[in-house]
Amino acid sequence: MLIRSKRGWELPESDATDERIFHSRRNLIKGLASGAVLAASMPVFGKTTENENLNYSFSVPVKNNRYKLDRELTPHKLATTYNNFYEFGSHKQISADAQKLKTHPWMITIDGLVEEKIKINAHELFKHFNFEERVYRFRCVEAWSMALPWIGFPLAELVKMAKPTSDAKYLVMRSFQDPKIASGQRQFWYPWPYLEALTVAEAKNELAFIATGVYGKPIPNQMGAPLRLVVPWKYGFKSIKSIISFTFTKIRPKTFWETIQPAEYGFWANVNPLVSHPRWSQKTERPLGKTTRIKTLLYNGYEEYVAYMYKNLVTENLFR
Ligand code: MTE
Secondary structure: OHHHHHOHHHOOOOOOOOHHHHHHHHHHOHHHOOOOOOOOOOOOOOOOOOOOOOOOOOOOOEEOOOOOOOOOOOOHHHHOOOOOOHHHOOOOOOHHHHOOOOOOOOEEEEEEOEOOOEEEEHHHHHHHOOOEEEEEEEEOOOOEEEEEEEEEEEHHHHHHHHOEOOOOOEEEEEEOOOOOOOHHHHOOOOOOOOEEEEEHHHHOOOOOEEEEEEOOEEOOHHHOOOOEEEOOOEOHHHOOOOEEEEEEEOOOOOOHHHHHOOOOOOOOOEOOOOOOEOOEOOOEEEEOOOOOOEEOOHHHHOHHHHHHHHOOOOOOOOOO
8 A cells, every 4th residue: 555655653663773863862861861851940931042933932830740750751852853743754854844834923723612712823822821841651653652841731721711512522633734844745645634633531631731842942843833732641643743723523533543544543542562553562662762672551651540531431442
C-alpha cells in the first residue's frame, strides 16, 4: 500500500540507537539530571530569541508535584530534535522546517455542542487559565519514550469554559492546515488536517493537559506550538499538536491515524504492554538517549488516575 511506504513512524524502535542522539546527549544530560527544570523565577514567557513566534505571555506557572517520575527527564536537545509532526515530513528531523509555522496570531475556535461558540486568539484564551508545570512520562506507539516537564493548564478548565451541552460525548481537536508552509500537507494521501478526539469524560480527567510550554519555555514549533494536547496514559499520536479547534460532538469521529490504518491505530490508544501492535511488541520501550530498554507500564503508569473510565467499556478495543 502506498501510504505504508511513506510512514516512518510505523517502524518500531530497534535497540540500536541513533548515533546523533548519543553524541548530543553526552553534552546535555548534565544540566537536566534530576527533577523538573523550571525555576519559578525564570523569565518563562515573553519574547525569546529562539523563535520570534513565541511572544505569548501567561501567568507564571506553579509547580504541580502530584505526578511523579520514575526516571530522568529527557534531555532538552533530544526532545526537540526527534519529533513526529507529519505536517512537516514523515521523518523525525522536522524541527528546522517547523519554524515556518507562524504561531502568532493564532485563532482558536471552540464550537459544536456548546452553549455559545467561542472564537478567540490564543493570546486571549490563555489569560483565562492558571498555568502550572507538571512532569509526565510520554510513550510513543513506536516503542520509544520520554519524560518531560510540561507547562500549561488542565484541559478540564477549557471544557468548563466551553460549557458543553449534555448531548456532548466527544471533544474533537484539529490541527492547522496550510500546505504552503507545511510540505507534508501536500502529500494528498494523508487525511489532513490532523484530527484527534477524546471522550468528554477523558477530556475532564485530571491528567489531560494543554501544553503551551516545556522545559521552562514556550513550547517550540516542532513540539506543537502554540498549544498541544498531552494525554500521558495514551500512545503519543493522541497528543495532537498546534490545535486550532475544539469541537464538542455527539458522534465519535474517525481520527487521523484511524482513517489511514484502522487495523493498527484506534480511537482509544491506551498504553498496554500486554497488547502488541500488529507488527511489534509493546512490552518494552527505549527512553530517548538510553541504550537499555525498560518495561512499559499499563496506562503508562497512570492506572490509578484513569482506569475507572474504562471499566464498563468491555466491547471496546481500548489498547490500540
Ligand atoms: N500532531 C500533529 N498535528 N501532527 C503529527 O504528526 N504526531 C503525533 C503527535 N501529535 C503528530 C501530532 C505523534 S505520532 C507523536 S509520537 C507525538 O505527536 C510526538 O510528539 P513530539 O514530537 O513532541 O515527541
